[in-house]
Amino acid sequence: MIWFLTIVLPLLAAILSAFLPAGRRGPGLIFAGATLPALWLGLVEVPGVTAQWFLLESHFSLDTPRRIFLLLTGILWATAGLFAGSYLKDDARRGEFSFYFGAAMAGNFGLLISAEVASFYTFFALMTFASYGLVIHSRTPSARRAARIYLVMAIIGELFLITALYLAVQSAGSMLLADIPAALAEAPNGPFIFLLGLIGFGVKVGAIPLYFWLPLAHPAAPAPASAVLSGAMIKAGLVGWMHFAPVGLVEWPSLSLLMVSLGFTAALGAAIYGLTQVDPKTNLAYSSISQMGVMTVLLGIGLYGGIPAGLLLPAIALYAFNHGTAKALLFMGTALPARVGGSWRILMWVGLGLGVLAIAGGPLTGGLWTKYLLKTFLGETSLPGAQTFLLLLTFSAITTTLLLSRFLHLLHRIQAPSGNMAPAFLLPWILLLLAGGWWTMTPALLPTELLNHITGEKGIMAFFLNLLTNWAALWPITIGVLVMAFSLKFATLNWWPTKNPLLPPGDFIHIILLAGDLFAKLFRNGISLLESGMQSLQGPEKIFYRISDNKRTSQISASAETLLRRWEFVGIGFFIFFLTMFLLLR
C-alpha cells in the first residue's frame, strides 16, 4: 500500500493544489504531506510488492543505494514543496506550477521505487516531461528558449534510453532492472548497450558533452523548482546509470577510462567555466555539472573491476545525498538575500556558508566524509593513473571553492531589504539545513560493510574528528577562498564580470545552434524544392481524371450507353445472364 501511496499522493497533490485559491499557504503542506510515504520508505525497510495490474506487471522494491536516493529525494521535495507554497503564494501561475511540481515529484519517487523496466521508464518520462512545465514557468523568452533546448535534449535522451532498454531487456530475458547488469556483463554487445544507456541518462546527469541544456534550464525555473531539478532530479540519471552498470562484474577499461576522464573534465571544466557567470543560479548549475562529474568518476572506477557493487554504489548514493541536500539549500538560498533582513541575515549566511562547505568537502561536514569515500576507492582501484586522479580531485576542491565563493559574492551584491524581516519560506530552508549531509554518517543510511571497509575498527567518529583528514580537506578550500578574496580586493586582479557573463551560459549550445540553423536552412530548402517538384508531378488520381474528364471518353461512353439502352440489348443481356447463372448453379 505504502508503495502506491508514494506515487499516488504526489499525483493527487498535483491535481488538488492546482485548484487551491490564490493567497493560501495550503499547497506547501499538501506537498510535504505527499512526500511522507517516500520518507518512510527511505528510513524503514519495507518488503517489495508486485503490481500485476500495472503496465506490463510492475515490481516495486528498494535496495540500499536507491533507499538513500529516495530519502534524499523525499527530503528535497518536502522542503522545496513547503518553500514553494509560500514563495509562489502570489504568483499568477501558481496553480500550473503546483500541477507540474506534483507530477514531477510522482515521477521522481516512482522511478526510484520501480524495480522493473516499464514502470521505471514510465516514471522517468513523467518526471522529464513534467519538469518542462517547471522550466518554462516564468514564460520569459529566455525561459522559453531554455525549455525548448531542454525538451529537445530530453527527447534525444529518451530515444537513446528506450533503445538501451530494448537491447537490455532482450539480452537479460527479463524485465527486472536487477537482472540488467549481469546480463550486460555476459552479453557480447554489453558495452554497446551500456554506452547507449550512458548517453540516454547522461542527458539528465549533465555529463559532457550532453550538459549544455542544464545551465540554461535549471536557473530558468523558480528557486524551489531549481532546487529539486539540481538536487534530486539530476540524480535520477545517475540512478539510471547505476541500474545499467555491471560494477564488480566486468573489466571494461576503455569505458571506465572514458567515464573517469569525462568526469574529471566536467569536474574541473564546468567549475572554471562557471566562474565567468554573473547569475548566481547559473553559477550553481555549473557547479552541479562539476559535482556530477565527480560522481561519474566514481561510477567509472567501478567498471574497471575489483570493487564490489555492494560497496561502491552506496558510496555514490551517499555522495549524491550530500551534494543534493547542499545544492538544494543553495538554490533555494538564491531567493533569500533580497527578502531576508536584519539579524536573520546572519542565519542565512551561516546556512549558505555551510552549504558551500559541504559541497567543497570542508571539515566537519558530510562533504568531508563522502569525498573521503571517493578517495578511498580511488586509492584502491588498479586503474592506471589513479595517483594523478587523486591530485586532480584535490585540485577540483580548489576550483569548486572558487566557484562557490564566487556564488556567495554574487549573492552578497543583492540589495538587502531594510528592517528585521524573514519570509515564511525561511523555515523550510532551515529544515533543509538541518537535514543536511551529516546524515550520510548515520547508521540509518550508511551500510555497515561500507563503514567497516572504510574506517576499519575505529568507527566513524574517530575519522570525523581526525585532525589529519580535516586538515587535508581544509587547505584546498583555504586556497580557494584566499584566491577569491584577493582577486576581489585588488582592482588589478579583479577581472570578474559584473553585469554580463564573460562567456554565454550554455557554452556549447551556441555552436550547436549555429550549425543547426545552417542545417535547418538547407533542410527547409530541400523540402521546399521537393514540394514544388511534387506539385508539378501528377498524382495517380490525376491520371484517372484525365481519362474520365476527357471529352472523347465521355462521348464514347454516352454513345455506348444509348446503344445499351435499346431493348434488344437488354433482352439479350438478361438471357445471357440467366444462362450463365443456370450453368453455374446447375
Place this chain on the structure above:
Amino acid sequence: METTSLLPLLILISSLVPGLLILLLREEQVALRTFLNLFGAVAKVGLIAWVFAGYLRGEEYNFIFRLAPDLTFALRVDQLGLFFASLSSVLWLVTTLYAIGYLEGGQHRRRFFAFFSLCVTASTGIALSGNVITFFVFYEFLTLSTYPLVVHRGTDKAVEAGRTYLWYTIGGGTVLFLGVVGLFVVAGPIYFGQTEIIESLISVSPTQLTILFFLILAGLGVKAAIFPLHGWLPISMVAPAPVSALLHAVAVVKAGAFGIVRLVYDVFGIGIAEQMNFLTPLAVFAAFTILYGSVRALFQDDFKKRLAFSTVSQLSYIGLGIAIPGVLSSTGAIVHLVHQGIMKITMFFAAGNIAETYGYYKISQLNGIGRRMPLTMGAFTIAVFGMIGLPPVAGFISKWYLGLGAVEAGSYWVVLVLLASSALNAAYFLPIVYRAWFCEPEHEAVPRLRSGRLETQALLLIPVVVTGILSLAAGVFAAVAGSPLSIAREIAEKLYLL
C-alpha cells in the same frame, strides 16, 4: 464447423436495420432517429460482449449460408475478429454520441446517420467474415457506404475529395477483386485460419500465389494507406469530424490494416509468408510510409491534415509489425490496431471540438486553447504522448512490443525507424501541445460558437474525455486480463504455436 448460430448475423443486423430504418424516416424525426441509432449502437456493444464471453467459454458461433456449391457467405467468430469488432462497435457508440452533438441542427442528417450505420455494419462484417469472399463483399460495401459521408457537406471541395476517394478505393477494390478471384481459382474457397491450403499449394504454383499475394496486398494497401496508395486519406479530411474520426482513424483504414493481418496470418500463414520472402517488401514499404507520413505531417498547418498524415504514418506500424516475424512484434501489430484507433479518434474529436467551438482549423490559431478547453486538450495531450510512444499511454505498449520484436528478430534497422518516427511524432505533435498550454492566446475574448456550461457542448466533450481515458487506461492497465494487450498477446501466441 457446421453448427450454425444466428448471433453473428444479429451483430450485423443491429446496425444494418437501424441504418435502413433511418433512411425511411423523415428528416425532422430527430428523437426516433436518435433512439434507433443509440439502440443499435448499444445493442451491438452488448451483443459483441455476449459473444466474446461465450467465445472465451469455448463456444463457437458460425453462420454459414451457401450461395453456390463452393461459394459461401460465412460469418465466423474468432478472437482476432472479435478484437476488431469490439473496437469498432465501442468506438461507434462513442462516435454516435459525438455525431449527434456535432451535427445538431445540420442538414441531411438522415442520410448521414443512415450511411454511418451502414459503414459500421460493413466494418463489423469485415471483422466477422469467415472467408475471403465474405471479407471482400463487406470490404467493397464499406467503400461505397463511406462515399456519401465524405461528400456530406456537398461543397465543391467535398465532391472533389469524394471523387478522389472513389478513384483510389475502387481502383484498390478492382485489384483486390482480381486477387480474390485468382485465389479462389487457384486454391478454392479459403476460410480464415486454413493456412494449410496454401501450404500444400505453395510448391505447386509458387509464382501464381506470389502474384496473388501482392495483388491482394496492393488492394488492401489502398485502405491501409501504404505509400504510394495513401493519397486519398489527407484529401478526405474535408468530411465532418465524426467521419474523419471513426472512418479515417478506425473503420476504413483499419479495414485495410486488418485485411493485411488476415492475409498474412490467416490465409497464407506466417510461415509461408516468411519462407517466400513476402514480408521484406511489406516491411520496406511500411517503414518508408512511417517516415514519409511523419515528414509530410511536419509541414501541415491544417489541424486535420496533420492528423491525417500522422494516421498514414501510424497505420504502417501495423504493417511493419506484421512484416517482422515473431510473437512480440505480432503482438505489437495486433494491439496497435486498437491502440492507434483510440488515440487517433481522441485527436480527431479534439480537433472537431476546437473547430466547432471556436472555429479554429489551423494549428497556428491554437495559442492558449488549453486554457479555454482544458479537458479537450488534456485528452489530446494524452493521445499525443501515446503517439510519441511515451508511457504510460497505450502507444508506448505498442511501440515497446514492436521494438522488442525487432531486436529479437535482429532487424535493428526497424528500431532505427521506430526511433526516427518517435522523434518526428514529437516534432509535429508537441508544437500543438506547446501552443495550447504554454502560449498566450492572441485574442482575449473570442465568441463561442457552441453554448453549454462546460467548455463546449456536453455531447462533444464526453466522447473525447472517454476515449482519452481509454487511451490512458489501455496503457496503464495493459497487464490486466482483458486489456487489449492481453488479448493481442493471446492471438499472437496462438499464431506461433500452431
